[in-house]
Amino acid sequence: ETGVTQTPRHLVMGMTNKKSLKCEQHLGHNAMYWYKQSAKKPLELMFVYNFKEQTENNSVPSRFSPECPNSSHLFLHLHTLQPEDSALYLCASRGGGGQPQHFGDGTRLSIL
């Protein structure tokens, strides 16, 4: 039990579909993150939310749309994705400054 839960664990979608990834944490953390992990590449930070406010968008294409309705939940809405978007999408959360980030097990996304 990592404290950070991501659903679904696996997702296969066509390029014209719309789907959403969900992340939930019950650690009382105030910051939440989306990362992308592609084969043979370092994890890439996508978005950061602090106290529900987006504080970082790492030049992510608009076909990825994050949503943070409260400090415990984070979504990543997907539409019109490309084959190169196939990757493991990881969510993380963190308490105060200088604290470690805690990760979920990720959603393995495959774009057909």
Next chain:
Amino acid sequence: KQEVTQIPAALSVPEGENLVLNCSFTDSAIYNLQWFRQDPGKGLTSLLLIQSSQREQTSGRLNASLDKSSGRSTLYIAASQPGDSATYLCAVGGGLTGGGNKLTFGTGTQLKVEL
């Protein structure tokens, strides 16, 4: 722009051996440095977090050191076991503000401990 490099990319050792994983970073203005392990098909598990003012952290058989001035960190694993087999990732918490909110990751060292 911060860049993080991990050497070696892969390592295979016999059980019981002590080993060192290396991490280097280009910008020494860091907030902290974190070591993670990642098992196949899983997320990241935090192992050790070293604040920029610290030189090392220890947890069980693991010891991580930090030399900010030279841009290096090492993860020492004592008496390795097959259960230690995983990919080990180094991540640097960037910026002197924001509490190290942004992590820059290396590509990892894939460790295999053989019986």
